[in-house]
Amino acid sequence: MKSTKLIAICFLFSVAFLGPLGAIDFQVPAATDIAGFGTILATQGSSNAKELQKTKPGFVPRSDIALKTEYPEIKAPSSGTVIYSQRESPVASVFSFPLGGTVAILHPESYISLVSGLALDTVIFNQAGKGQENSVKKGISMGQAIGSGIYPERYFGLRLIDIKNSLWINPLFLASWLQDRTAPVIQNVWLTNENMRGNTPIELKTTAPKGKYIECQQATYEVSVAAIDSIIPGSRSFSAPYKIVIMLDGKTSIDTSFIAATCKSEGLSFLGNPAPSSKAILENGAYRVGRIPLQRGQHEIEVQVSDYAGNQSILKASLMVN
Amino acid sequence: MHHRNEMKKRRFHIFAFIVAAVLFVLLSVRGTKKQEQISEAIFLPFSSALDPASISRQNPSPSLISFLGDGYLGYIDSANNQLYAAQFSDRAAIDSSGWISYDRLATALQAFSLGSKPSTIAGYGYPWFKSSRRFLIRADQMGIAEMHTDGSIVWEREFPMPITAIDATPTTLGIGFLDGSIRFLEKKAQNLYSEPHDSQQDSQHIRTVYGIALSGDGRYTAVLRGISPQKIESYRRAGTGFVKSSERELPSGAPLQATMCYAEDGSHVVIAQGEQLIYYNTKKNYVRKLANGAASSNVASGAFVQHFVLGPTGGNTIAVLQVQSQNPPTTKVLILKHGIIEREEPGAVSASAGKGALIIVFRDGVEIVKGWQQ
Numbered sequence: 001m002k003s004t005k006l007i008a009i010c011f012l013f014s015v016a017f018l019g020p021l022g023a024i025d026f027q028v029p030a031a032t033d034i035a036g037f038g039t040i041l042a043t044q045g046s047s048n049a050k051e052l053q054k055t056k057p058g059f060v061p062r063s064d065i066a067l068k069t070e071y072p073e074i075k076a077p078s079s080g081t082v083i084y085s086q087r088e089s090p091v092a093s094v095f096s097f098p099l100g101g102t103v104a105i106l107h108p109e110s111y112i113s114l115v116s117g118l119a120l121d122t123v124i125f126n127q128a129g130k131g132q133e134n135s136v137k138k139g140i141s142m143g144q145a146i147g148s149g150i151y152p153e154r155y156f157g158l159r160l161i162d163i164k165n166s167l168w169i170n171p172l173f174l175a176s177w178l179q180d181r182t183a184p185v186i187q188n189v190w191l192t193n194e195n196m197r198g199n200t201p202i203e204l205k206t207t208a209p210k211g212k213y214i215e216c217q218q219a220t221y222e223v224s225v226a227a228i229d230s231i232i233p234g235s236r237s238f239s240a241p242y243k244i245v246i247m248l249d250g251k252t253s254i255d256t257s258f259i260a261a262t263c264k265s266e267g268l269s270f271l272g273n274p275a276p277s278s279k280a281i282l283e284n285g286a287y288r289v290g291r292i293p294l295q296r297g298q299h300e301i302e303v304q305v306s307d308y309a310g311n312q313s314i315l316k317a318s319l320m321v322n
Numbered sequence: 323m324h325h326r327n328e329m330k331k332r333r334f335h336i337f338a339f340i341v342a343a344v345l346f347v348l349l350s351v352r353g354t355k356k357q358e359q360i361s362e363a364i365f366l367p368f369s370s371a372l373d374p375a376s377i378s379r380q381n382p383s384p385s386l387i388s389f390l391g392d393g394y395l396g397y398i399d400s401a402n403n404q405l406y407a408a409q410f411s412d413r414a415a416i417d418s419s420g421w422i423s424y425d426r427l428a429t430a431l432q433a434f435s436l437g438s439k440p441s442t443i444a445g446y447g448y449p450w451f452k453s454s455r456r457f458l459i460r461a462d463q464m465g466i467a468e469m470h471t472d473g474s475i476v477w478e479r480e481f482p483m484p485i486t487a488i489d490a491t492p493t494t495l496g497i498g499f500l501d502g503s504i505r506f507l508e509k510k511a512q513n514l515y516s517e518p519h520d521s522q523q524d525s526q527h528i529r530t531v532y533g534i535a536l537s538g539d540g541r542y543t544a545v546l547r548g549i550s551p552q553k554i555e556s557y558r559r560a561g562t563g564f565v566k567s568s569e570r571e572l573p574s575g576a577p578l579q580a581t582m583c584y585a586e587d588g589s590h591v592v593i594a595q596g597e598q599l600i601y602y603n604t605k606k607n608y609v610r611k612l613a614n615g616a617a618s619s620n621v622a623s624g625a626f627v628q629h630f631v632l633g634p635t636g637g638n639t640i641a642v643l644q645v646q647s648q649n650p651p652t653t654k655v656l657i658l659k660h661g662i663i664e665r666e667e668p669g670a671v672s673a674s675a676g677k678g679a680l681i682i683v684f685r686d687g688v689e690i691v692k693g694w695q696q
Contacts, residue, residue, distance in 0.1 A: 041462060042429075042446040058446025058461060060480070083549065084486060084500055084530045085578045090645050091392040091653060092413055093672035093683065094581070094630040098428060098448045098461045099484070104500055106528055112500070114484065122626060122647075125577050126596060134549065134578075148426050149448070149461040163501060163519070163528065166482070265518075267465070267480030276465075276480035 031067040036239030038258035100148025117151035118143035166263035183311040184229035213320035224286035254290035367687035371407035400679035443473035498531025533580035594629035601661030641673035
């Protein structure tokens, strides 16, 4: 049932959003573990260990998916032209870029896929740059997944860029083999009064006793949601959920998703937030999903968090706005 | 009478011969003066190296030259022929203030400052040091930060495309991207110049940037990009930004990843791409593919050769590392003077220069070539 739903979502996504992407015959390798698009790259603890550190490099949503497959050999997900190949230096005296062995392939309709964290095959590395000879066919071996930079050992990464529309596409929509029966977990939802940012935000999950109202002042509130999803049952990685919808008194107030990230001069924009991507996340790791104006009176708020297979978790709360 | 004239002629010839001989000797001495200056080469093994922790931060020797090898890093006191070295297990970056060692996952950054205790730096990227500046390239290659020596972040920038090329001077940072766009940032990361990719006009012709090199004074830059054709494009500083001054097509057929740098005197750029080594004369705007025989002498048949530009070694010289993928892999450092081999150092893994000395780094020690002035 769920997989039927997933196929339907994939189809709608392809038709409505990606347009011609379906034509490029793109195959995301079947994985035993996935960290999905939008998942925070570095955990808060590891990136904030030093007091002097004013910013937290890596505390951003990921623009790729990290995968671990049963076998380390990684094949080209689609045919195209190699436009960039990157290999780790064989000696430590020469700097290597963090993504390790990487191949960027230009596909029809101006899509670029980027596969990283590989021990790149010498053949793939050397054939590039020779005019017509730098084309690759779907399914040819590109190398072994060894991990690098943001990919742990035996993991590799996959990114998909729509150059024409300046978008980073969530590659999970092309993983037709996904079978997810577990709903995402809503850890908490916060409402932050935009006019009183210094005040403690209202926590919907912990301060909403059943049948009682949460009292708050009339204002516009920023809504942030902490939620995780396990895409592959039993895997060790947690991912960002796919879609977050906020209903206020039965009407949709916020509808946002990790369908894609938009390229801006300052970096990437997630969930409609301004770039750089760090602006989509609060210090506690919650996603900024949008704003809702709360007028005086009683209100019912419903937070719906869905995953790629359509599994959904709901958090409801009653508000008394003074 | 006739006899006297003959004698005079003979005396004149002898005198002219003596003058010519003296001039020849003098000129010969002048011509070989440089060779005499670099006649002293001292090898210092790592087994006899001192601990770099013994270098005082308050009183560092003015003649210290940092080096990064393959498993060893440290400093050379060329005036006192002293080697300070430490081992590192994975990767590292070093400058005159200390070094940072890190692993593939960029989560365990260990900072060593001269005269201070080691510390852990919170970071999520690969440290990259250039021109007395310390950068952290974010682990997903989508951002860069500049750090103080204590690891604190000065500024941080994110980009909409992965970084594929980078170079820096004390005043300018040049970055190239996967989609062919380039950006030059000033000291506080404000845009000096940017050339974005026009997604609407040119979406099927991506001209990825494979290499970028800035001249030492930050006034000139060379950008390597595109496949068919692949071009090297020159930019020069104009007012507060940069303008393109020339471009040149390059021979095709090389892997799509490059290392490149300007010579210290700004006369030329050397580009390394896999087996290929290219000399680009920036003054006269011509390129020369360095002949395989010259650049890759003694290469075993069937071996895959990779070249990496290590950096300028003073004047008109540039150090290049050659790695042959034999089993085991063999390395060699080439010092190129205007693209012509000046020195070959088989077995070496790195080179650096400064304070009138050239440092050649081997796996078991370091050679100091004194009087290195090009």
